[in-house]
Amino acid sequence: MRVLVTGSTGYVGRVVFAALAAAGHTPVALSGDVRTCAGLDAFGDLDAVVHLAGLGRVRESFADPVRYYDVNVGGTVNLLRSPPPRFVLASTAGVYGAPGVAVIDEDCPRSPANPYAASKAAAEDVLAWAAAAGRVGAVALRLFNVASGGDVDDTRLVTRACGAASGRLPAVEVFGDGSAVRDFVHVRDVARAFVTAVERCGEGYAALNVGGTPASVADVLAAVTRVTGRPVPVVPRPAHPGEAPELRADTTRLRAWGWRPAESDLDTLIRDQWAAERPHRT
The missing domain is CATH 3.40.50.720 (NAD(P)-binding Rossmann-like Domain)
Structure with missing residues (x-):
């Protein structure tokens, strides 16, 4: 077509x-x-x-x-x-x-x-x-x-976390205790x-x-440290009032069409984004 x-x-x-x-x-x-x-x-x-x-x-x-x-x-x-x-x-x-x-x-x-x-x-x-x-x-x-794929949008958590680990960004702001779960x-x-x-x-x-993989903010930061071997500097902030503790995608209907997320596990997401940070690593 x-x-x-x-x-x-x-x-x-x-x-x-x-x-x-x-x-x-x-x-x-x-x-x-x-x-x-x-x-x-x-x-x-x-x-x-x-x-x-x-x-x-x-x-x-x-x-x-x-x-x-x-x-x-x-x-x-x-x-x-x-x-x-x-x-x-x-x-x-x-x-x-x-x-x-x-x-x-x-x-x-x-x-x-x-x-x-x-x-x-x-x-x-x-x-x-x-x-x-x-x-x-x-x-x-x-x-x-x-997420991933060389994204340079620092409003996205995975990009921001890899940027902080590389030294390109000073730190990641974490609102609340980092337990909020989102779908990546x-x-x-x-x-x-x-x-x-x-x-x-x-x-x-x-x-x-x-959607792909549900993970908390804390999960993402821990995975970045594990995959990159570098700590992610964090600045704690108060939790956003009314923030949903968990938002995950039901992808049953798209899966019925034959689609499956093949590369959305945290390690792959972070490994690919970390590769894009290579020019900025300190």
């Missing part, structure tokens, strides 16, 4: 582009502004779109929510004006907010707690309605904590999820979780 990949030069986009090619598809890059591209006809016959382009910083979204809606929702709307038969959207587990349950499945009500997650929920809605109207077959992949998934497993979604996408709309 010829698959247009928006955000193809981004952290996830580069890996998805390579995974599609490795699976025998023909990925086509779109690295520009998805709000202003004139139409998908310029890219020739397409079988699918993987829509990764967008804004993704939670704290930044509070400062400029209008921009987040403009890019994340407006870009999706623009691509849906003349879509190919299949459309796969990169969404976020942030659409669930703090659901009050440890293991989250796709039937859990959405309750986004920040403008970024809310804009992704709105993009999901537009896509679902387009699918209900018969305009496209659609899948939204709700990504949990994507390797970017290469995420890329394989997008390939699976493109290949299995049919009529209608499906939202699917993409």
Whole structure:
């Protein structure tokens, strides 16, 4: 299949582009502004779109929510004006907010707690309605904590911990006792999820979780020390009020499509990220 990949030069986009090619598809890059591209006809016959382009910083979204809606929702709307038969959207587990349950499945009500997650929920809605109207077959992949693969985003725990171990960053702030559990998934497993979604996408709309290994903050820091042989400097901070003690992904539905996380164990996540820190080690 010829698959247009928006955000193809981004952290996830580069890996998805390579995974599609490795699976025998023909990925086509779109690295520009998805709000202003004139139409998908310029890219020739397409079988699918993987829509990764967008804004993704939670704290930044509070400062400029209008921009987040403009890019994340407006870009999706623009691509849906003349879509190919299949459309796969990169969404976020942030659409669930703090659901009050440890293991989250796709039937859990959405309750986004920040403008970024809310804009992704709105993009999901537009896509679902387009699918209900018969305009496209659609899948939204709700990504949990994507890690490794040379990521340089220091808002991510694995990246931050490896950066502190290497000496590139001074320390990792740990809020509370470090027992909060989150779900970490390797970017290469995420890329394989997008390939699976493109290949299995049919009529209608499906939202699917993409998760990997549940681990606490303390687990991640201990694993970084074990894998790298270096301690991780820590600055203790008070716990965030109302922080969920555990958020894990139920990936049953995506697994039913044949996907499995193959590289999301902590040691692999950290080993790959540590390799990316090599130029910065002191």
